[in-house]
Amino acid sequence: MQSLGKAFRLLEAIAASDADLTLSELAAASDLDPGTTHRMLNTMVDLGYVARSDPKHFALTLKVLDLGFHAIGRRDIRMLARPMLRALVDETNEAASLGVLDGGDVLYVERMRAGITRLGVDIRVGTLIPAATSVIGWAILAFLPDADRIRTLKQPSRQRDFQEIAAPPDLDKKLAAVRKQGFALSGSTISTVLTVLAVPVLDRDGYPIAALSVAAPTVRMKPDALASRGLKPLLNAADLIARGLEASGGAVPE
Structure with missing residues:
Protein backbone atom coordinates (compact mmCIF):
# COMPACT_ATOMS: atom_id res chain seq x y z
CA MET A 1 0.00 0.00 0.00
CA GLN A 2 2.89 2.36 0.72
CA SER A 3 4.34 1.73 -2.73
CA LEU A 4 0.97 2.42 -4.34
CA GLY A 5 0.68 5.70 -2.44
CA LYS A 6 4.16 6.71 -3.56
CA ALA A 7 3.33 5.90 -7.17
CA PHE A 8 0.25 8.13 -7.08
CA ARG A 9 2.23 10.94 -5.44
CA LEU A 10 4.70 10.72 -8.27
CA LEU A 11 1.99 10.76 -10.93
CA GLU A 12 0.34 13.75 -9.24
CA ALA A 13 3.67 15.58 -9.14
CA ILE A 14 4.15 15.09 -12.88
CA ALA A 15 0.56 16.17 -13.59
CA ALA A 16 0.81 19.28 -11.40
CA SER A 17 3.73 20.76 -13.33
CA ASP A 18 3.34 22.80 -16.50
CA ALA A 19 6.85 21.80 -17.53
CA ASP A 20 8.51 18.41 -17.88
CA LEU A 21 10.53 17.58 -14.78
CA THR A 22 13.82 15.84 -14.09
CA LEU A 23 14.21 12.88 -11.78
CA SER A 24 15.60 15.02 -8.97
CA GLU A 25 12.80 17.58 -9.38
CA LEU A 26 10.18 14.84 -9.25
CA ALA A 27 11.80 13.27 -6.20
CA ALA A 28 11.61 16.59 -4.38
CA ALA A 29 8.05 17.35 -5.54
CA SER A 30 6.74 13.95 -4.46
CA ASP A 31 8.85 13.74 -1.30
CA LEU A 32 10.55 10.53 -2.41
CA ASP A 33 14.19 9.54 -2.39
CA PRO A 34 15.93 9.51 -5.78
CA GLY A 35 16.34 5.73 -5.84
CA THR A 36 12.62 5.08 -5.32
CA THR A 37 11.74 7.77 -7.84
CA HIS A 38 14.06 6.23 -10.42
CA ARG A 39 12.58 2.75 -10.02
CA MET A 40 8.99 3.98 -10.19
CA LEU A 41 9.65 6.18 -13.21
CA ASN A 42 11.20 3.26 -15.07
CA THR A 43 8.16 1.11 -14.28
CA MET A 44 5.75 3.82 -15.41
CA VAL A 45 7.73 4.31 -18.62
CA ASP A 46 7.59 0.55 -19.27
CA LEU A 47 3.82 0.57 -18.65
CA GLY A 48 3.31 3.51 -20.99
CA TYR A 49 1.96 6.04 -18.46
CA VAL A 50 5.09 8.20 -18.44
CA ALA A 51 7.47 9.08 -21.28
CA ARG A 52 10.89 10.69 -21.48
CA SER A 53 10.58 14.02 -23.30
CA ASP A 54 14.38 13.98 -23.48
CA PRO A 55 17.02 11.89 -21.68
CA LYS A 56 16.56 13.82 -18.41
CA HIS A 57 12.92 14.96 -18.37
CA PHE A 58 9.65 13.09 -17.85
CA ALA A 59 6.03 13.76 -18.84
CA LEU A 60 2.69 11.98 -18.61
CA THR A 61 1.40 10.20 -21.70
CA LEU A 62 -2.16 10.21 -23.00
CA LYS A 63 -2.54 6.67 -21.68
CA VAL A 64 -3.31 8.19 -18.28
CA LEU A 65 -6.45 9.70 -19.83
Missing part, protein backbone atom coordinates in the same frame (compact mmCIF):
# COMPACT_ATOMS: atom_id res chain seq x y z
CA ASP A 66 -7.69 6.23 -20.72
CA LEU A 67 -8.42 5.55 -17.06
CA GLY A 68 -10.75 8.53 -16.85
CA PHE A 69 -12.27 7.97 -20.26
CA HIS A 70 -13.16 4.38 -19.38
CA ALA A 71 -14.94 5.55 -16.24
CA ILE A 72 -16.72 8.38 -18.06
CA GLY A 73 -17.75 6.14 -20.94
CA ARG A 74 -19.17 3.46 -18.69
CA ARG A 75 -20.99 6.00 -16.57
CA ASP A 76 -22.54 7.51 -19.71
CA ILE A 77 -23.74 4.22 -21.10
CA ARG A 78 -24.99 3.04 -17.71
CA MET A 79 -27.05 6.21 -17.23
CA LEU A 80 -28.50 5.86 -20.71
CA ALA A 81 -29.20 2.17 -20.28
CA ARG A 82 -31.01 2.23 -16.94
CA PRO A 83 -34.40 3.38 -18.27
CA MET A 84 -34.01 1.04 -21.26
CA LEU A 85 -33.35 -1.93 -19.02
CA ARG A 86 -36.28 -1.00 -16.80
CA ALA A 87 -38.52 -0.86 -19.87
CA LEU A 88 -37.15 -4.22 -21.05
CA VAL A 89 -37.94 -5.84 -17.71
CA ASP A 90 -41.45 -4.37 -17.79
CA GLU A 91 -42.07 -5.54 -21.34
CA THR A 92 -40.52 -9.01 -21.16
CA ASN A 93 -40.90 -9.72 -17.45
CA GLU A 94 -37.37 -11.14 -17.55
CA ALA A 95 -34.02 -10.00 -16.13
CA ALA A 96 -32.07 -7.60 -18.36
CA SER A 97 -28.37 -6.80 -18.44
CA LEU A 98 -25.87 -4.53 -20.17
CA GLY A 99 -22.25 -5.59 -20.68
CA VAL A 100 -19.13 -4.16 -22.27
CA LEU A 101 -15.82 -5.74 -23.20
CA ASP A 102 -13.08 -5.46 -20.60
CA GLY A 103 -10.01 -7.17 -22.00
CA GLY A 104 -11.01 -10.75 -22.65
CA ASP A 105 -14.09 -10.51 -20.44
CA VAL A 106 -17.55 -9.03 -20.53
CA LEU A 107 -18.05 -6.61 -17.65
CA TYR A 108 -21.64 -6.21 -16.47
CA VAL A 109 -22.18 -2.46 -16.05
CA GLU A 110 -25.93 -2.58 -15.35
CA ARG A 111 -28.45 -5.28 -14.51
CA MET A 112 -32.09 -5.41 -13.47
CA ARG A 113 -34.06 -8.39 -12.24
CA ALA A 114 -37.73 -9.02 -12.80
CA GLY A 115 -39.18 -8.83 -9.29
CA ILE A 116 -37.40 -10.76 -6.57
CA THR A 117 -36.98 -14.02 -8.47
CA ARG A 118 -33.44 -15.37 -8.33
CA LEU A 119 -32.07 -16.86 -11.52
CA GLY A 120 -29.74 -19.47 -10.09
CA VAL A 121 -26.54 -17.54 -10.93
CA ASP A 122 -25.00 -14.64 -9.05
CA ILE A 123 -24.52 -12.00 -11.75
CA ARG A 124 -24.36 -8.40 -10.56
CA VAL A 125 -22.94 -5.05 -11.62
CA GLY A 126 -19.17 -5.49 -11.79
CA THR A 127 -19.26 -9.23 -12.56
CA LEU A 128 -16.79 -10.40 -15.20
CA ILE A 129 -17.47 -13.36 -17.49
CA PRO A 130 -15.06 -14.58 -20.19
CA ALA A 131 -16.40 -13.23 -23.47
CA ALA A 132 -15.77 -16.46 -25.35
CA THR A 133 -17.88 -18.49 -22.93
CA SER A 134 -20.89 -16.20 -22.52
CA VAL A 135 -23.91 -15.54 -24.71
CA ILE A 136 -23.69 -11.80 -24.11
CA GLY A 137 -20.01 -12.01 -25.05
CA TRP A 138 -20.87 -13.73 -28.34
CA ALA A 139 -23.16 -10.81 -29.22
CA ILE A 140 -20.13 -8.52 -29.02
CA LEU A 141 -17.44 -10.79 -30.43
CA ALA A 142 -19.48 -11.63 -33.53
CA PHE A 143 -19.47 -8.01 -34.69
CA LEU A 144 -15.86 -7.14 -33.91
CA PRO A 145 -13.43 -6.72 -36.81
CA ASP A 146 -11.34 -9.86 -37.22
CA ALA A 147 -8.16 -8.35 -35.75
CA ASP A 148 -10.00 -7.04 -32.67
CA ARG A 149 -11.78 -10.34 -32.14
CA ILE A 150 -8.54 -12.33 -32.37
CA ARG A 151 -6.82 -9.97 -29.95
CA THR A 152 -9.73 -10.15 -27.50
CA LEU A 153 -9.85 -13.95 -27.55
CA LYS A 154 -6.12 -14.14 -26.81
CA GLN A 155 -6.44 -12.11 -23.64
CA PRO A 156 -6.67 -14.08 -20.38
CA SER A 157 -9.78 -13.73 -18.27
CA ARG A 158 -9.57 -11.92 -14.94
CA GLN A 159 -12.61 -13.81 -13.65
CA ARG A 160 -11.72 -16.85 -11.55
CA ASP A 161 -15.22 -18.19 -10.84
CA PHE A 162 -15.86 -19.27 -14.43
CA GLN A 163 -12.40 -20.44 -15.47
CA GLU A 164 -13.53 -24.08 -15.69
CA ILE A 165 -16.02 -23.21 -18.46
CA ALA A 166 -14.40 -23.75 -21.83
CA ALA A 167 -15.23 -21.85 -24.99
CA PRO A 168 -17.33 -23.99 -27.36
CA PRO A 169 -15.21 -25.86 -29.92
CA ASP A 170 -17.37 -24.43 -32.70
CA LEU A 171 -17.06 -20.83 -31.48
CA ASP A 172 -16.22 -19.45 -34.93
CA LYS A 173 -19.32 -21.13 -36.37
CA LYS A 174 -21.48 -19.76 -33.54
CA LEU A 175 -20.15 -16.24 -34.03
CA ALA A 176 -20.77 -16.42 -37.79
CA ALA A 177 -24.39 -17.43 -37.10
CA VAL A 178 -24.81 -14.60 -34.58
CA ARG A 179 -23.39 -12.11 -37.05
CA LYS A 180 -25.75 -13.35 -39.78
CA GLN A 181 -28.94 -13.31 -37.70
CA GLY A 182 -28.09 -10.25 -35.60
CA PHE A 183 -28.49 -11.81 -32.16
CA ALA A 184 -27.21 -14.58 -29.88
CA LEU A 185 -29.64 -17.09 -28.39
CA SER A 186 -28.56 -20.05 -26.30
CA GLY A 187 -28.78 -21.82 -23.01
CA SER A 188 -26.59 -20.02 -20.50
CA THR A 189 -23.04 -21.33 -20.37
CA ILE A 190 -22.79 -20.66 -16.62
CA SER A 191 -26.21 -21.94 -15.54
CA THR A 192 -28.12 -24.96 -16.80
CA VAL A 193 -31.47 -23.40 -15.88
CA LEU A 194 -31.32 -20.22 -17.99
CA THR A 195 -31.84 -19.24 -21.61
CA VAL A 196 -30.16 -16.03 -22.73
CA LEU A 197 -30.96 -13.73 -25.65
CA ALA A 198 -28.42 -11.00 -26.44
CA VAL A 199 -27.96 -8.31 -29.09
CA PRO A 200 -25.07 -5.92 -29.75
CA VAL A 201 -25.20 -2.17 -29.25
CA LEU A 202 -23.63 -0.93 -32.48
CA ASP A 203 -22.26 2.51 -33.23
CA ARG A 204 -22.87 4.20 -36.59
CA ASP A 205 -19.96 2.26 -38.11
CA GLY A 206 -21.37 -1.06 -36.95
CA TYR A 207 -18.80 -1.47 -34.17
CA PRO A 208 -20.10 -3.27 -31.05
CA ILE A 209 -19.68 -0.97 -28.06
CA ALA A 210 -21.76 -3.12 -25.72
CA ALA A 211 -24.42 -5.82 -25.62
CA LEU A 212 -27.87 -6.14 -24.08
CA SER A 213 -29.38 -9.39 -22.88
CA VAL A 214 -32.48 -10.84 -21.29
CA ALA A 215 -32.39 -14.12 -19.40
CA ALA A 216 -35.28 -16.40 -18.55
CA PRO A 217 -35.61 -19.70 -16.66
CA THR A 218 -35.56 -22.49 -19.25
CA VAL A 219 -38.30 -24.40 -17.44
CA ARG A 220 -40.90 -21.80 -18.41
CA MET A 221 -39.34 -20.08 -21.43
CA LYS A 222 -38.03 -22.02 -24.41
CA PRO A 223 -35.51 -20.33 -26.72
CA ASP A 224 -37.97 -19.64 -29.54
CA ALA A 225 -40.48 -18.14 -27.11
CA LEU A 226 -37.82 -15.91 -25.57
CA ALA A 227 -36.77 -14.69 -29.01
CA SER A 228 -40.39 -14.04 -29.97
CA ARG A 229 -41.01 -12.03 -26.83
CA GLY A 230 -37.67 -10.34 -26.30
CA LEU A 231 -35.88 -9.77 -29.62
CA LYS A 232 -37.79 -6.72 -30.85
CA PRO A 233 -37.64 -4.90 -27.48
CA LEU A 234 -33.92 -5.73 -27.19
CA LEU A 235 -33.13 -4.41 -30.66
CA ASN A 236 -35.12 -1.23 -30.01
CA ALA A 237 -33.33 -0.67 -26.69
CA ALA A 238 -29.91 -1.26 -28.26
CA ASP A 239 -30.69 1.24 -31.01
CA LEU A 240 -31.86 3.86 -28.51
CA ILE A 241 -28.73 3.44 -26.39
CA ALA A 242 -26.49 3.75 -29.45
CA ARG A 243 -28.31 6.88 -30.63
CA GLY A 244 -28.24 8.33 -27.14
CA LEU A 245 -24.48 7.83 -26.86
CA GLU A 246 -23.93 9.40 -30.25
CA ALA A 247 -26.09 12.41 -29.41
CA SER A 248 -24.34 12.95 -26.08
CA GLY A 249 -20.87 12.48 -27.51
CA GLY A 250 -20.33 9.52 -25.19
CA ALA A 251 -18.50 6.35 -26.05
CA VAL A 252 -17.34 3.16 -24.47
CA PRO A 253 -13.55 2.82 -24.75
CA GLU A 254 -12.04 -0.44 -25.95
Whole structure:
Protein backbone atom coordinates (compact mmCIF):
# COMPACT_ATOMS: atom_id res chain seq x y z
CA MET A 1 0.00 0.00 0.00
CA GLN A 2 2.89 2.36 0.72
CA SER A 3 4.34 1.73 -2.73
CA LEU A 4 0.97 2.42 -4.34
CA GLY A 5 0.68 5.70 -2.44
CA LYS A 6 4.16 6.71 -3.56
CA ALA A 7 3.33 5.90 -7.17
CA PHE A 8 0.25 8.13 -7.08
CA ARG A 9 2.23 10.94 -5.44
CA LEU A 10 4.70 10.72 -8.27
CA LEU A 11 1.99 10.76 -10.93
CA GLU A 12 0.34 13.75 -9.24
CA ALA A 13 3.67 15.58 -9.14
CA ILE A 14 4.15 15.09 -12.88
CA ALA A 15 0.56 16.17 -13.59
CA ALA A 16 0.81 19.28 -11.40
CA SER A 17 3.73 20.76 -13.33
CA ASP A 18 3.34 22.80 -16.50
CA ALA A 19 6.85 21.80 -17.53
CA ASP A 20 8.51 18.41 -17.88
CA LEU A 21 10.53 17.58 -14.78
CA THR A 22 13.82 15.84 -14.09
CA LEU A 23 14.21 12.88 -11.78
CA SER A 24 15.60 15.02 -8.97
CA GLU A 25 12.80 17.58 -9.38
CA LEU A 26 10.18 14.84 -9.25
CA ALA A 27 11.80 13.27 -6.20
CA ALA A 28 11.61 16.59 -4.38
CA ALA A 29 8.05 17.35 -5.54
CA SER A 30 6.74 13.95 -4.46
CA ASP A 31 8.85 13.74 -1.30
CA LEU A 32 10.55 10.53 -2.41
CA ASP A 33 14.19 9.54 -2.39
CA PRO A 34 15.93 9.51 -5.78
CA GLY A 35 16.34 5.73 -5.84
CA THR A 36 12.62 5.08 -5.32
CA THR A 37 11.74 7.77 -7.84
CA HIS A 38 14.06 6.23 -10.42
CA ARG A 39 12.58 2.75 -10.02
CA MET A 40 8.99 3.98 -10.19
CA LEU A 41 9.65 6.18 -13.21
CA ASN A 42 11.20 3.26 -15.07
CA THR A 43 8.16 1.11 -14.28
CA MET A 44 5.75 3.82 -15.41
CA VAL A 45 7.73 4.31 -18.62
CA ASP A 46 7.59 0.55 -19.27
CA LEU A 47 3.82 0.57 -18.65
CA GLY A 48 3.31 3.51 -20.99
CA TYR A 49 1.96 6.04 -18.46
CA VAL A 50 5.09 8.20 -18.44
CA ALA A 51 7.47 9.08 -21.28
CA ARG A 52 10.89 10.69 -21.48
CA SER A 53 10.58 14.02 -23.30
CA ASP A 54 14.38 13.98 -23.48
CA PRO A 55 17.02 11.89 -21.68
CA LYS A 56 16.56 13.82 -18.41
CA HIS A 57 12.92 14.96 -18.37
CA PHE A 58 9.65 13.09 -17.85
CA ALA A 59 6.03 13.76 -18.84
CA LEU A 60 2.69 11.98 -18.61
CA THR A 61 1.40 10.20 -21.70
CA LEU A 62 -2.16 10.21 -23.00
CA LYS A 63 -2.54 6.67 -21.68
CA VAL A 64 -3.31 8.19 -18.28
CA LEU A 65 -6.45 9.70 -19.83
CA ASP A 66 -7.69 6.23 -20.72
CA LEU A 67 -8.42 5.55 -17.06
CA GLY A 68 -10.75 8.53 -16.85
CA PHE A 69 -12.27 7.97 -20.26
CA HIS A 70 -13.16 4.38 -19.38
CA ALA A 71 -14.94 5.55 -16.24
CA ILE A 72 -16.72 8.38 -18.06
CA GLY A 73 -17.75 6.14 -20.94
CA ARG A 74 -19.17 3.46 -18.69
CA ARG A 75 -20.99 6.00 -16.57
CA ASP A 76 -22.54 7.51 -19.71
CA ILE A 77 -23.74 4.22 -21.10
CA ARG A 78 -24.99 3.04 -17.71
CA MET A 79 -27.05 6.21 -17.23
CA LEU A 80 -28.50 5.86 -20.71
CA ALA A 81 -29.20 2.17 -20.28
CA ARG A 82 -31.01 2.23 -16.94
CA PRO A 83 -34.40 3.38 -18.27
CA MET A 84 -34.01 1.04 -21.26
CA LEU A 85 -33.35 -1.93 -19.02
CA ARG A 86 -36.28 -1.00 -16.80
CA ALA A 87 -38.52 -0.86 -19.87
CA LEU A 88 -37.15 -4.22 -21.05
CA VAL A 89 -37.94 -5.84 -17.71
CA ASP A 90 -41.45 -4.37 -17.79
CA GLU A 91 -42.07 -5.54 -21.34
CA THR A 92 -40.52 -9.01 -21.16
CA ASN A 93 -40.90 -9.72 -17.45
CA GLU A 94 -37.37 -11.14 -17.55
CA ALA A 95 -34.02 -10.00 -16.13
CA ALA A 96 -32.07 -7.60 -18.36
CA SER A 97 -28.37 -6.80 -18.44
CA LEU A 98 -25.87 -4.53 -20.17
CA GLY A 99 -22.25 -5.59 -20.68
CA VAL A 100 -19.13 -4.16 -22.27
CA LEU A 101 -15.82 -5.74 -23.20
CA ASP A 102 -13.08 -5.46 -20.60
CA GLY A 103 -10.01 -7.17 -22.00
CA GLY A 104 -11.01 -10.75 -22.65
CA ASP A 105 -14.09 -10.51 -20.44
CA VAL A 106 -17.55 -9.03 -20.53
CA LEU A 107 -18.05 -6.61 -17.65
CA TYR A 108 -21.64 -6.21 -16.47
CA VAL A 109 -22.18 -2.46 -16.05
CA GLU A 110 -25.93 -2.58 -15.35
CA ARG A 111 -28.45 -5.28 -14.51
CA MET A 112 -32.09 -5.41 -13.47
CA ARG A 113 -34.06 -8.39 -12.24
CA ALA A 114 -37.73 -9.02 -12.80
CA GLY A 115 -39.18 -8.83 -9.29
CA ILE A 116 -37.40 -10.76 -6.57
CA THR A 117 -36.98 -14.02 -8.47
CA ARG A 118 -33.44 -15.37 -8.33
CA LEU A 119 -32.07 -16.86 -11.52
CA GLY A 120 -29.74 -19.47 -10.09
CA VAL A 121 -26.54 -17.54 -10.93
CA ASP A 122 -25.00 -14.64 -9.05
CA ILE A 123 -24.52 -12.00 -11.75
CA ARG A 124 -24.36 -8.40 -10.56
CA VAL A 125 -22.94 -5.05 -11.62
CA GLY A 126 -19.17 -5.49 -11.79
CA THR A 127 -19.26 -9.23 -12.56
CA LEU A 128 -16.79 -10.40 -15.20
CA ILE A 129 -17.47 -13.36 -17.49
CA PRO A 130 -15.06 -14.58 -20.19
CA ALA A 131 -16.40 -13.23 -23.47
CA ALA A 132 -15.77 -16.46 -25.35
CA THR A 133 -17.88 -18.49 -22.93
CA SER A 134 -20.89 -16.20 -22.52
CA VAL A 135 -23.91 -15.54 -24.71
CA ILE A 136 -23.69 -11.80 -24.11
CA GLY A 137 -20.01 -12.01 -25.05
CA TRP A 138 -20.87 -13.73 -28.34
CA ALA A 139 -23.16 -10.81 -29.22
CA ILE A 140 -20.13 -8.52 -29.02
CA LEU A 141 -17.44 -10.79 -30.43
CA ALA A 142 -19.48 -11.63 -33.53
CA PHE A 143 -19.47 -8.01 -34.69
CA LEU A 144 -15.86 -7.14 -33.91
CA PRO A 145 -13.43 -6.72 -36.81
CA ASP A 146 -11.34 -9.86 -37.22
CA ALA A 147 -8.16 -8.35 -35.75
CA ASP A 148 -10.00 -7.04 -32.67
CA ARG A 149 -11.78 -10.34 -32.14
CA ILE A 150 -8.54 -12.33 -32.37
CA ARG A 151 -6.82 -9.97 -29.95
CA THR A 152 -9.73 -10.15 -27.50
CA LEU A 153 -9.85 -13.95 -27.55
CA LYS A 154 -6.12 -14.14 -26.81
CA GLN A 155 -6.44 -12.11 -23.64
CA PRO A 156 -6.67 -14.08 -20.38
CA SER A 157 -9.78 -13.73 -18.27
CA ARG A 158 -9.57 -11.92 -14.94
CA GLN A 159 -12.61 -13.81 -13.65
CA ARG A 160 -11.72 -16.85 -11.55
CA ASP A 161 -15.22 -18.19 -10.84
CA PHE A 162 -15.86 -19.27 -14.43
CA GLN A 163 -12.40 -20.44 -15.47
CA GLU A 164 -13.53 -24.08 -15.69
CA ILE A 165 -16.02 -23.21 -18.46
CA ALA A 166 -14.40 -23.75 -21.83
CA ALA A 167 -15.23 -21.85 -24.99
CA PRO A 168 -17.33 -23.99 -27.36
CA PRO A 169 -15.21 -25.86 -29.92
CA ASP A 170 -17.37 -24.43 -32.70
CA LEU A 171 -17.06 -20.83 -31.48
CA ASP A 172 -16.22 -19.45 -34.93
CA LYS A 173 -19.32 -21.13 -36.37
CA LYS A 174 -21.48 -19.76 -33.54
CA LEU A 175 -20.15 -16.24 -34.03
CA ALA A 176 -20.77 -16.42 -37.79
CA ALA A 177 -24.39 -17.43 -37.10
CA VAL A 178 -24.81 -14.60 -34.58
CA ARG A 179 -23.39 -12.11 -37.05
CA LYS A 180 -25.75 -13.35 -39.78
CA GLN A 181 -28.94 -13.31 -37.70
CA GLY A 182 -28.09 -10.25 -35.60
CA PHE A 183 -28.49 -11.81 -32.16
CA ALA A 184 -27.21 -14.58 -29.88
CA LEU A 185 -29.64 -17.09 -28.39
CA SER A 186 -28.56 -20.05 -26.30
CA GLY A 187 -28.78 -21.82 -23.01
CA SER A 188 -26.59 -20.02 -20.50
CA THR A 189 -23.04 -21.33 -20.37
CA ILE A 190 -22.79 -20.66 -16.62
CA SER A 191 -26.21 -21.94 -15.54
CA THR A 192 -28.12 -24.96 -16.80
CA VAL A 193 -31.47 -23.40 -15.88
CA LEU A 194 -31.32 -20.22 -17.99
CA THR A 195 -31.84 -19.24 -21.61
CA VAL A 196 -30.16 -16.03 -22.73
CA LEU A 197 -30.96 -13.73 -25.65
CA ALA A 198 -28.42 -11.00 -26.44
CA VAL A 199 -27.96 -8.31 -29.09
CA PRO A 200 -25.07 -5.92 -29.75
CA VAL A 201 -25.20 -2.17 -29.25
CA LEU A 202 -23.63 -0.93 -32.48
CA ASP A 203 -22.26 2.51 -33.23
CA ARG A 204 -22.87 4.20 -36.59
CA ASP A 205 -19.96 2.26 -38.11
CA GLY A 206 -21.37 -1.06 -36.95
CA TYR A 207 -18.80 -1.47 -34.17
CA PRO A 208 -20.10 -3.27 -31.05
CA ILE A 209 -19.68 -0.97 -28.06
CA ALA A 210 -21.76 -3.12 -25.72
CA ALA A 211 -24.42 -5.82 -25.62
CA LEU A 212 -27.87 -6.14 -24.08
CA SER A 213 -29.38 -9.39 -22.88
CA VAL A 214 -32.48 -10.84 -21.29
CA ALA A 215 -32.39 -14.12 -19.40
CA ALA A 216 -35.28 -16.40 -18.55
CA PRO A 217 -35.61 -19.70 -16.66
CA THR A 218 -35.56 -22.49 -19.25
CA VAL A 219 -38.30 -24.40 -17.44
CA ARG A 220 -40.90 -21.80 -18.41
CA MET A 221 -39.34 -20.08 -21.43
CA LYS A 222 -38.03 -22.02 -24.41
CA PRO A 223 -35.51 -20.33 -26.72
CA ASP A 224 -37.97 -19.64 -29.54
CA ALA A 225 -40.48 -18.14 -27.11
CA LEU A 226 -37.82 -15.91 -25.57
CA ALA A 227 -36.77 -14.69 -29.01
CA SER A 228 -40.39 -14.04 -29.97
CA ARG A 229 -41.01 -12.03 -26.83
CA GLY A 230 -37.67 -10.34 -26.30
CA LEU A 231 -35.88 -9.77 -29.62
CA LYS A 232 -37.79 -6.72 -30.85
CA PRO A 233 -37.64 -4.90 -27.48
CA LEU A 234 -33.92 -5.73 -27.19
CA LEU A 235 -33.13 -4.41 -30.66
CA ASN A 236 -35.12 -1.23 -30.01
CA ALA A 237 -33.33 -0.67 -26.69
CA ALA A 238 -29.91 -1.26 -28.26
CA ASP A 239 -30.69 1.24 -31.01
CA LEU A 240 -31.86 3.86 -28.51
CA ILE A 241 -28.73 3.44 -26.39
CA ALA A 242 -26.49 3.75 -29.45
CA ARG A 243 -28.31 6.88 -30.63
CA GLY A 244 -28.24 8.33 -27.14
CA LEU A 245 -24.48 7.83 -26.86
CA GLU A 246 -23.93 9.40 -30.25
CA ALA A 247 -26.09 12.41 -29.41
CA SER A 248 -24.34 12.95 -26.08
CA GLY A 249 -20.87 12.48 -27.51
CA GLY A 250 -20.33 9.52 -25.19
CA ALA A 251 -18.50 6.35 -26.05
CA VAL A 252 -17.34 3.16 -24.47
CA PRO A 253 -13.55 2.82 -24.75
CA GLU A 254 -12.04 -0.44 -25.95
